[in-house]
Amino acid sequence: MKWLDQAAYTCARTYAETYCVTVYVGGIRFYKPINIGEVIRVDSQVIYTGNSSIHIMVEVYSRDFSEKQFQKKTHCIIIFVSVDEKGQPQKVKPWIPLTDQEKKLEEYAIKLKALRENIHNEMRPFFNE
Numbered sequence: 609m610k611w612l613d614q615a616a617y618t619c620a621r622t623y624a625e626t627y628c629v630t631v632y633v634g635g636i637r638f639y640k641p642i643n644i645g646e647v648i649r650v651d652s653q654v655i656y657t658g659n660s661s662i663h664i665m666v667e668v669y670s671r672d673f674s675e676k677q678f679q680k681k682t683h684c685i686i687i688f689v690s691v692d693e694k695g696q697p698q699k700v701k702p703w704i705p706l707t708d709q710e711k712k713l714e715e716y717a718i719k720l721k722a723l724r725e726n727i728h729n730e731m732r733p734f735f736n737e
């Protein structure tokens with residue numbers, strides 16, 4: 609989990625060129641276990657930006673030393689907000705998807721955003737914010 613956050617933060621911080629804070633971690637899916645001693649690869653990429661938020665997709669792969677191919681093991685979405693020196697959200701440059709894959713991932717991020725809003729509304733009666 610720490611590596612996911614670190615990889616995603618590095619990606620968001622590099623993109624935003626400002627300090628960023630985590631606002632959301634979700635959609636985490638552990639497809640298969642990672643065994644102790646395996647080689648780990650953590651990929652992160654920007655898939656969507658809002659006004660101040662940067663949505664990062666993180667994918668974790670692993671392989672045994674005896675294998676050449678990495679296998680996908682985990683996937684999640686982590687959202688950061690670019691903040692100023694007072695900790696207030698500030699505008700980020702818009703992410704412009706270019707490839708078909710980047711366009712699909714942006715659509716995926718937009719769908720997830722709507723789903724999160726629905727979940728948030730469902731949960732609203734059960735917690736105070």
Ligand SMILES: CC(C)(COP(=O)(O)OP(=O)(O)OC[C@H]1O[C@@H](n2cnc3c(N)ncnc32)[C@H](O)[C@@H]1OP(=O)(O)O)[C@@H](O)C(=O)NCCC(=O)NCCS
Pocket residue numbers: 628629630631632657658659660661662687689691695696697724
């Ligand atoms: C980040 C923070 C400054 C934002 O303040 P806020 O009053 O919620 O500001 P806003 O409502 O304008 O939201 C800012 C952005 O966060 C997004 N956001 C807020 N809550 C969110 C959530 N639960 N899930 C996804 N995105 C969320 C908003 O959609 C908005 O994105 P946009 O500007 O791209 O439209 C504030 O929430 C905060 O300080 N949170 C604590 C951060 C923290 O301590 N993280 C852990 C350690 S790094």
